[in-house]
Amino acid sequence: MIRRFPKLHAGRAKAIVSEWKGLDADALKQQSRTLPEIAREKFAATGIRKISADELATFRNQIEDAATSAGYPAKSLAVRQQVDTAIAVRLAQMDLPEGEMLRPEVWTWIAVHLMPHIVHWRFSKDTGEVKEERYLGILQRNALGRLWLRGKVFDRGEEVEDRWGLVDGISEDATVAILERTSVAGDWRLARVIGEAWLDAKRNGMAADDLLRDAVIRARISFAITELGTYNDEDLKTTIEECIHVALARKVHSLTN
Known part of the structure; x- marks a missing residue:
């Protein structure tokens, strides 16, 4: 239309x-x-x-x-x-x-x-x-x-069998954390890959909603140093997953000290 x-x-x-x-x-x-x-x-x-x-x-x-x-x-x-x-x-x-x-x-x-x-x-x-x-x-x-x-x-994308799995699987809190941050929402590929990393973290039992905001901030710092266009989707996801794990480690440290 x-x-x-x-x-x-x-x-x-x-x-x-x-x-x-x-x-x-x-x-x-x-x-x-x-x-x-x-x-x-x-x-x-x-x-x-x-x-x-x-x-x-x-x-x-x-x-x-x-x-x-x-x-x-x-x-x-x-x-x-x-x-x-x-x-x-x-x-x-x-x-x-x-x-x-x-x-x-x-x-x-x-x-x-x-x-x-x-x-x-x-x-x-x-x-x-x-x-x-x-x-x-x-x-x-x-x-x-x-x-x-x-x-x-x-x-x-149309070529993916579970085309709408991320739309269905991502939480409202995660959606807000990703799409209301203009530096992320302005790059739809980055936003989608962050969503995929969040979904994987959730499946692995992490408190992904609590970690996401910290992880997104860290990811943006990383991507400010290197041009995003040089990353393929897999590299992007790996970097974001690393940021999620760092956010988790920080949270665990703060709870045990």
């Missing part, structure tokens, strides 16, 4: 979201059934063809179908994790234009106008409150933008 998506700036989104106090996911879902007039929405001035209202409705339906197949609207932690994975994979498979999808304002429009009910279901507290950043935050914090990024970055 190579189309130009509408944008919604944070100030306008904030005003809309502020009017939703007291509404639950069901009410927001009904509200999203009628799409805003596409002709009145803000698009980039030039570029690929604008997406139509029908195409936006299809896009929304595909995401809702992926969520429903994974257990939505049940509210257990396991279902939320399964829905995250299902949506991330579906978004990554849609062939969405990366230039458009890297714009936070695009995901703000999608979260506010197309799928506010999904955002509310995923991130509402017991009080019904949802942090504004889940609608209008940066890409890594937007409830749906973060899943597109996760699917794209951790996609192993």
